[in-house]
Amino acid sequence: MKQFEYKVENIQIQLKNDIDFNTLMTERLNLFGEEGWELSGVNGTVFYFKREIL
Template sequence: MKQFEYRVEDIQVQLKANKKFSEVMEEKLNSLGKDGWELAGVNGTVFYFKKEEK
């Protein structure tokens, strides 16, 4: 049976000049994805991630 580890992130984006919200969010989500985290759900600014335990 697969075992998962979970992570909760309250992601609030502060935009810098010449950066779009979508670009900032993509960078953050891609960074977590590279570390093996998979988006499992969203509730407002709270993002829930999971990854399989090794």
């Protein structure tokens, strides 16, 4: 049976006038993805991730 570990992150991004929110959020989420984390849920600014334990 597969086993997973979980991570909870409170992600808040402060924007400056010349920076796009979508770009910053995409970059941040991609960093988690590079570490093998998969986004499994969102509640406001709280993001829930999981990854399989190998």
